[in-house]
């Protein structure tokens with residue numbers, strides 16, 4: 420992490436207003452196919468609404484032998500490099516995903532002074548700052564509205580509308596798969612495995628769901644949101660993440676009784692006590708399941724929907740909500756970027772360069788919030804005192820406790836006051852060492868209460 424050199428923005432190339440803008444599309448999956456379909460079937464209406472007529476120069480695919488319904492065969496090519504280097508191409512749209520070969524193709528396009536529109540969160544989270552510098556050096560756009568939260572406009576608002584805002588916190592539900600699974604667990608009382616199977620049956624989860632359920636997808640998006648919100652460099656590997664596979668429906672039911680819902684959150688936070696020193700502000704970026712008060716606007720985001728909640732010093736609270744995945748919703752965000760790129764090309768300009776400051780990431784153990792802990796213990800005299808002693812030893816203050824009988828055992832549900840994560844971790848280690856503790860079950864942060872630190 421740290422600031423990186425930023426090039427002075429070069430003068431952009433320009434195209435005449437009466438000529439169609441030729442688009443090279445790299446990748447013909449869900450989003451690529453939907454974009455082709457929008458551009459071909461809705462071209463006149465798009466031209467009328469936006470003042471730009473697009474022409475598809477080609478669609479690069481990995482396997483040319485595969486049938487691509489809706490994509491005219493004469494547009495399909497297996498030569499992505501050749502398509503990017505075609506001098507008649509005005510704008511390159513990268514929808515391949517992943518780092519390789521997407522990174523090299525995007526770098527080639529930017530070096531050749533072709534604006535790039537991408538939906539690739541992994542690429543932007545890994546090397547967005549370097550690519551932004553390359554785009555600025557060539558005086559062209561690098562736009563990635565579709566990389567975070569699909570159809571929801573969130574990148575442009577953070578980059579432009581809120582450019583002067585002192586953003587304190589961004590909290591997002593940015594992964595539809597996990598939100599669908601948690602909503603299903605909550606609403607139907609299903610265990611995780613059954614809710615995942617239902618998500619797979621309905622096409623919301625991949626056959627290999629790890630990228631979503633382990634939080635990798637949300638971590639990449641969190642890094643992108645934090646980098647824009649705080650004007651600094653944050654990469655995906657800066658983001659500690661916890662997934663949802665250990666969330667238990669019993670904890671969801673307890674959360675419900677206590678007035679909370681359980682959501683997988685991407686959180687980017689700036690600590691003003693760090694100030695604007697030479698070292699820059701201190702920030703935190705993380706992904707984890709958390710309990711949110713039922714009254715919080717994000718608590719109402721159900722199923723596969725996404726939303727991003729922003730807290731700014733002057734703007735106050737904002738929330739943007741919509742479809743975070745799917746071919747057409749994501750293609751809609753790509754199309755908006757394409758239209759911007761086309762107008763910038765005509766004007767011989769490019770989207771503004773976002774300045775970057777240094778920032779320090781606060782260690783995870785030093786982050787504070789209130790916590791929910793569920794502990795299965797032997798049900799006999801002195802056990803509660805022994806358990807409470809461990810909390811006290813590590814400086815974790817108990818706000819409330821509820822006991823539920825489980826035959827010879829009891830489940831103790833604790834809510835704590837604000838406590839450091841490091842102290843809670845040591846408390847959990849200490850509890851596990853007690854003979855009377857059978858299991859430390861659910862451990863969830865509580866986010867979004869008035870006094871959540």
Ligand code: HSE
Pocket residue numbers: 593594595596597623631636743744745
């Ligand atoms: N798999 C993601 C989700 C969409 O479930 O939201 C693409 O980032």
